[in-house]
Amino acid sequence: MQAKLNTEKTDWSAFPYLESAEDVISVQRGPKPGGAGGAYRAFGETLRGLRTTFGRVLEGPVTIQYPEEKTPVYPRFRGRHKLHRFEDTGLEKCVGCSLCAAACPADCIRVVALENDPEHRVSAGERYAEVYEINLSRCIFCGYCEVACPFDAITMGHDYELSDYNRSDLIFTKEMLLAEPLDRTPLRREGE
Amino acid sequence: MSLPIPLPLAEVDYVEATWVMVVKSLIIFLGVFGIVPVLTVVERKLIGRFQNRYGPNRVGPVGLVQPLADIIKLAGKEHFRPDAAVPALYVVAPILVIFSGIVTLAILPFGNVQDGIGLYGIDVSIGVLYFFAFSSLAFYGLLLAGWSSGSKYSFLGAMRSAAQLISYEVSMGLALLGVVMMTGSLSLTHVVDGQGAIWNIVPQIIGFLIFMIAGFAETNRAPFDLPEADAELVQGFMTEYGGTKFGSYLLAEYLEMFVVSGIAVTFFLGGWMGPGPGWLDPVWMVAKTLTLVCFFIWIRATLPRLRYDQLMSLGWKVLLPLATLNILVTAVIVTVS
Numbered sequence: 001m002q003a004k005l006n007t008e009k010t011d012w013s014a015f016p017y018l019e020s021a022e023d024v025i026s027v028q029r030g031p032k033p034g035g036a037g038g039a040y041r042a043f044g045e046t047l048r049g050l051r052t053t054f055g056r057v058l059e060g061p062v063t064i065q066y067p068e069e070k071t072p073v074y075p076r077f078r079g080r081h082k083l084h085r086f087e088d089t090g091l092e093k094c095v096g097c098s099l100c101a102a103a104c105p106a107d108c109i110r111v112v113a114l115e116n117d118p119e120h121r122v123s124a125g126e127r128y129a130e131v132y133e134i135n136l137s138r139c140i141f142c143g144y145c146e147v148a149c150p151f152d153a154i155t156m157g158h159d160y161e162l163s164d165y166n167r168s169d170l171i172f173t174k175e176m177l178l179a180e181p182l183d184r185t186p187l188r189r190e191g192e
Numbered sequence: 193m194s195l196p197i198p199l200p201l202a203e204v205d206y207v208e209a210t211w212v213m214v215v216k217s218l219i220i221f222l223g224v225f226g227i228v229p230v231l232t233v234v235e236r237k238l239i240g241r242f243q244n245r246y247g248p249n250r251v252g253p254v255g256l257v258q259p260l261a262d263i264i265k266l267a268g269k270e271h272f273r274p275d276a277a278v279p280a281l282y283v284v285a286p287i288l289v290i291f292s293g294i295v296t297l298a299i300l301p302f303g304n305v306q307d308g309i310g311l312y313g314i315d316v317s318i319g320v321l322y323f324f325a326f327s328s329l330a331f332y333g334l335l336l337a338g339w340s341s342g343s344k345y346s347f348l349g350a351m352r353s354a355a356q357l358i359s360y361e362v363s364m365g366l367a368l369l370g371v372v373m374m375t376g377s378l379s380l381t382h383v384v385d386g387q388g389a390i391w392n393i394v395p396q397i398i399g400f401l402i403f404m405i406a407g408f409a410e411t412n413r414a415p416f417d418l419p420e421a422d423a424e425l426v427q428g429f430m431t432e433y434g435g436t437k438f439g440s441y442l443l444a445e446y447l448e449m450f451v452v453s454g455i456a457v458t459f460f461l462g463g464w465m466g467p468g469p470g471w472l473d474p475v476w477m478v479a480k481t482l483t484l485v486c487f488f489i490w491i492r493a494t495l496p497r498l499r500y501d502q503l504m505s506l507g508w509k510v511l512l513p514l515a516t517l518n519i520l521v522t523a524v525i526v527t528v529s
Contacts (some may be wrong), residue, residue, distance in 0.1 A: 039510045049494040053242045063245045 072188040078141045078156040079185065081134055083177040086124060092178070093153035094132060095125030103148035108138035125151075132174035137167050158185040212309055217298065220313050224297055227478075228446045229259035235446075235489050242493035262439075269435030276342025277432065285340060286433065286440040289333030293447035295326045300454040301381045303464045303473030311464070311474055312381065319380040320368055323455055324361070327410060330448060331357045334412075334419060334429045337441075341432035349428020352500065353419035356409050359507030360416075364406035366515035370399040370522040371459045384463030391462040398518045400460040402511050404487075407452040409507075411445060413488060415495035418503060453484035 031041065064071055073079065084093045096113025112131035122128040146155050159181050164170050233248060233255060240247025248255040273282055299319050303311030316322050331353055338350020372378055374395065375386040386392075393400050409416040420428040430441050457463060457480040466476035498506065 039506070046495065050490060053490065053494045056244050057241045059244060061241065061244055061246045065246075 070186050072186040073158050073160070074188050077158050077160075078143045080136065080157050080159040080162055080181070081139075081145070081172070081177055082155050082157040083132065083174060084153055084155065085178065089124070091121060092123040092128060093151045094129045094149075095123050095151060095153070096127045096129035096132075097150065099148045099150065100145035100154055103144040105142060105144060106138045106140045108135040109133070109145060110135075129174060132177065134172045134177065135170065136162055136172055137170040157181065158187065160185060213314075216309070216311075217313055220297060220300075220302070221294065224447070224450060227450065227482075228443060229263065230256075231446045231450065231485060232262065232442070233258045234486070235492075238486060238489045239493050242490070266439035267436055271435055271437075274342055274432050278340040278342070281336045281340035282432075283437075285333045285337035286437045286444070287333075288336065289330050289444040290440050290447070292326045292329040292333065293444045293451060295329075296323055296451045296455075297447070299323060299380055300451065300477075301384055301458060301463060302477045303470070304381060304385070310381070315379055315381050317377075317379050319383070320365075320372055320378045324365060327448070327451070328357065328361060330444065333444070337433065338429040341429070343432050345426050345431045346429050349419045349431070353412065353429065355500070355504065356412075356416065356418060356507075359504055360406045360409040360511070363402055363507060363511035363515045364410065366512070366519055367399040367402040367406060368459055369519045370396050373519065373522050373526050380458050380463075383459055384465065387462045387465060391460065391465075393460040396460060396518075396522070398514060399522075400456070402515050402518070403456055403460070405506075405511060407456060408488070408491065409503075411448045411452055411488070413445070413449065414492040415498050416503060417497055418500060449485055449488055450481060453481045453488065456484055457481050 031037065085091060086093060096111055098111045098113065101107075101109040101111050110131060110133045111129050113127045114130040116122060116126060116128050141156065143156050154177075162170070236258070237247035237249075237255065246255075248258040251257045251261045273279060298313030299316060299322055301310075301312040301315070305311075334353040335350045338346040338348075338353070341347075371383060371392050374392065375383045377383065377386075383392075408414070412419050418428075420430060430438060433441060454477070457477065461480050461484075463480075464473035464477040466472065466480075468476075
């Protein structure tokens with residue numbers, strides 16, 4: 001809101017940087033504090049404040065009781081990695097190409113590839129990952145591995161409860177990454 | 193002017209059997225000491241609700257055992273004293289604060305004389321003066337704590353509490369004086385008896401408001417918690433205290449809150465009066481007091497801490513003239529009628 005200014009009484013030579021009087025706006029100040037009026041206003045504002053805080057009581061708590069109740073995550077949330085199999089054949093999607101390891105900025109993926117035995121195929125491709133380890137204590141959850149993978153064999157899952165007592169326990173092997181997580185992280189519903 | 197009040201049995205010259213006095217004091221003491229830890233958890237849970245959260249709800253059913261956990265934690269801490277502290281005063285200060293809280297508890301009337309036993313610790317004929325004398329003693333506790341700790345923060349906190357004391361004690365006294373003039377007695381049971389027709393909060397609403405504001409200052413609670421000001425003074429006079437000594441300050445704070453609420457109920461909200469048979473009197477008294485305590489907590493959740501100069505100007509420029517005007521008007525009305 002622009003208030004009317006008494007432009008005639010103003011000494012404009014004090015403001016040489018102003019192009020015209022329209023550049024000037026007046027500042028709206030509150031009433032002067034103190035005195036009986038101040039005390040009266042303070043009393044009114046106190047009542048308003050009391051109403052505000054009581055409104056919070058009526059709203060009820062918004063706390064999520066964490067260990068029992070988990071925060072739901074968005075579908076594209078980047079949590080712990082998952083390795084995938086083909087649903088029909090049960091073969092691993094990973095062909096041990098190490099592109100994920102090459103893309104990883106934290107250098108936390110280790111892949112050792114081997115030729116597939118035609119009798120007992122492990123993966124659908126020519127080779128398979130004999131060793132596939134992700135050191136989750138180094139992982140920065142950037143998702144580059146997921147982007148780099150040509151076969152969608154590795155994706156970022158939704159699990160975020162990854163703390164452990166040992167650093168060595170945070171090195172996830174292929175079997176752990178292939179397995180379903182023990183408890184599922186809730187997914188955020190539409191509009192939640 | 194004299195009001196038609198029957199003299200209660202427990203005037204100063206009346207002596208009850210010693211065992212009655214002992215049992216009475218034990219019940220009041222233990223009862224209130226049972227309430228105080230509950231108050232801490234009630235405060236934390238209420239503050240939580242005022243901030244859209246639950247507050248403590250992990251220890252025991254809905255967090256009710258929380259105070260026990262707190263007490264065990266505090267009692268398990270190391271006893272220490274800063275090198276710069278004055279040993280004797282450093283130890284005496286928290287005792288003094290608790291002492292003043294407990295002693296004021298004695299005059300809170302939880303009911304009138306029933307079956308020859310007054311439902312109060314003692315009915316002194318100088319009730320109001322007694323309350324002021326002993327509640328001001330708590331400030332000596334704070335001052336001694338601040339001075340004897342040998343720490344700048346404690347000292348600043350003590351200075352602030354001294355300034356707060358002189359700004360508020362006067363208006364607080366004047367606020368109660370209106371009621372005293374209407375009743376014509378300083379005894380707390382007489383004051384409650386005088387409210388049979390109408391509670392004093394109606395004719396003395398200004399006195400009630402002034403007393404409550406001064407009560408916040410008296411108990412060092414928000415918005416007048418300048419002496420402890422966690423943000424800039426790191427708990428002020430309590431900075432150098434730990435373990436059970438620190439716990440005793442907390443205990444005293446809640447005890448004082450209970451006592452000041454009790455005094456406010458006695459003087460303005462009809463004390464033990466309420467519908468129902470006579471044995472319900474103490475229940476009414478405690479219920480009203482706890483409601484006021486919840487109001488204290490509500491205020492704490494609402495208002496930010498006043499600045500030092502704002503506190504002084506509120507005390508001297510607003511509360512004192514208002515309180516004086518209030519008793520002037522009351523005096524005129526009491527004399528005329």
